[in-house]
Amino acid sequence: MTRLPATRYRLAIFDFDGTLADSLPWFRSSFDDMVARFNLTPVPAEEMEGLRGLSAREIMARLNVSKWQLPDIVSDMRKRKLAAASEISLFNDIPAMLTELQHLGIKVAIVSSDSEASVRKVLGAATTLITRFDCGAAMFGKHWKFRRVARRLSVTPSETICIGDEIRDIEAAQAAGMDSGAVAWGYALPAALQAAGPTHFFNSIEEMTQRLAAAK
Known part of the structure; x- marks a missing residue:
């Protein structure tokens, strides 16, 4: 993957199931x-x-x-x-995408309702590309974890994007005062996600990487 220019985002917080993992x-x-x-x-x-x-x-x-x-x-x-x-694997190109974000200087965190043990097991070697985990989130409590992760990594909400595959991920990012990204390949239908008004909508992993790199 080609090295991309610097971006204004310093932290990308990812949901796991349906966003990074094909579950x-x-x-x-x-x-x-x-x-x-x-x-x-x-x-x-x-x-x-x-x-x-x-x-x-x-x-x-x-x-x-x-x-x-x-x-x-x-x-x-x-x-x-x-x-x-x-039995569950990452989507194709996820490790390469995470590696590219690291090259861009973007810290990567995972906030998931799933257990950290499960997330780490599916990530495998890609675990080393994650700066912070905050798992076991309540169904409607992700915004608190978003704020905590950013605070502990000394990143402001304006420098953070939260990326997921469900409407509640978009709502949590909005509640935390952060940009949101919705992916087309997860649980929720693309039309439903777009109707929820995410800051960015990504049709592919390649597009997501390129647009995060170009964000100013």
């Missing part, structure tokens, strides 16, 4: 079991794709997830995800 197939294979285990409202196969156009709160309402159930569901999914980590 959507695993999630789809685990979905029906999760619904049955927690006695949620089943979703017919023909409606599954439609869930990708909804926000996290809308999905919870569709499945009839109560607030008191949510922590148990998240905890259960973390445990099962860790057990299946060897």
Whole structure:
């Protein structure tokens, strides 16, 4: 990958599942079991794709997830995800992209609802390219972790971009006073992400690298 010029961003905070890791197939294979285990409202196969156009709160309402159930569901999914980590891989070109951001002087952090152990296992050798991890985020608590990561790395919100594949990632970045980036290859449908108003929308990993490098 060609060396790119300096950028105004000093920190890029990434979501993990669906953004750096190709975990959507695993999630789809685990979905029906999760619904049955927690006695949620089943979703017919023909409606599954439609869930990708909804926000996290809308999905919870569709499945009839109560607030008191949510922590148990998240905890259960973390445990099962860790057990299946060897079956999940990074998207192609992610290690090269992370390496290029390092060359640009952009620190990279990962803020995820997943466990740090699971994230590290999937990253493998690419773990060395990550400056900071802040995992185990609450479903709607990422903005607090965004702020904490930036503060601990001595980076201002205006110099930070938060990149993810769900509407809640965009909302969390906005709540933290940071720029947001949405990727087209993850969980949420591109149209739903664009409607949420991210600062940047990336159609490919190559485009993301180039636009982060060119940001002024």
